[in-house]
Amino acid sequence: MNAPLLTLPRVEPFFFNVETGTRFSLYHAPAPQLRARGAILYVHPFADELNKSRRMATLQARRFAAAGYAVLQIDMFGCGDSCGDFSQVRWEAWKDDLEVARAWLAERTPGLPMHLWGIRLGGLLALDFACGAPVDGVILWQPFLNGRTCINQFLRQGLAARMQDGDPARFGTTSELRADLLARGMLEVGGYELAAPLVQAIDACDAAALPLPPCRVHWFASASPAPSRLSASAERIARRWSAHGVTLHFYPIEGRPFWGANDIAECPALLAATSAVFTAEA
Structure with a gap:
């Protein structure tokens, strides 16, 4: 007898309708055979790094969903497949987009922990947004801290x-x-x-000066070789954030800098490390 097939997580593309136009989004529903464990809102990188990171973001979103997390990816104003010209982009407008997306995701995952997941400048934006939003944690992939x-x-x-x-x-x-x-x-x-x-x-915007609320921050830094020199920076910022009740976990990963590659690249070690942490936390 053949073993029963597992139902794969569902991916739903759609557009948010907001006052300034539409925002393209992808919702990765948690695997239906698992109890929902949390919600994760993706905050994409800046300019062309968004395009270079799409594959890695999609691969990780699928892994999160397969582990029981609801994941929402949104192209913010002036970016990707959303409306608006890049010349009209403003930092506060991006934060407004994230609040629309966070509220939508929270409505579908009531009572579950809410995480922000930011890559590069998206990591800094996620930290800034977290200062005024009800979130339980932040996931950083190779973030800019300044x-x-x-x-x-x-x-x-x-x-x-x-x-x-x-x-x-x-x-x-x-x-x-x-x-x-x-x-x-x-x-x-x-x-x-x-x-x-x-x-x-x-x-x-300077991460060290941001008044983060009490939460967990998981910082994944990837390079080849592994970026151990960043551990000193992580220790310094951890001391500053600890005064606000923030716990920082730093993970140096050896892998290709996919966000700046000439072609579309992957970093399997980063996917494995991130998935391992959140599978263990769940």
Whole structure:
């Protein structure tokens, strides 16, 4: 006799209708044969890192769902398949999108623990959002802990692309690009129209200074070799957060930096480590 087939988690694509337009979303329902264990709201990375991370985010969302978690992925305003131009993006608008998504997910998982799961700048956004939202924990994948670091890296990538184009007149420094942005209010970098108000809000965000509520933070850092040097940074920020009742767990993982690869890459070690932690917690 053949063994019965397990019912796979259900994935439901849909759009949120909000005042400023639609937001594309994917809901991964928890595996029906398991008792629901919690809810996880995904906070995607910045600009092209969103596209590079989609496969890893989907693979992990499926693993979470198979372990009994309800997972919601949302493309925020001006990103992915949602409405809006990137030039109109604002940090607070993204937080508004997350609140709409969090409330929707909480309504479908009443009484269950709510986690935010952020990748790269999405990790910093998740931490900022957690300061004013009822959440039980935050999952960080290779997060930026300082917004200015993220913007500087993004600008350097833009400069590198200009150099490849071979036009000396377009070369410059990050400081010059920032001055140009401040003067014009808008700057094109790698095909993205970057608005000064968004950059200023990101620059001002520092994880160490955020008043997080009491919760657990699981920080997964992946690189090749494993990023052990970040453990000192994790210890420093853990001491600051502990004053607010936050418990930080740091996991250095050896694996390919999928968010910046030229092709669509995977990091199996990161998937395995994250799944192991949340299977054990459940």
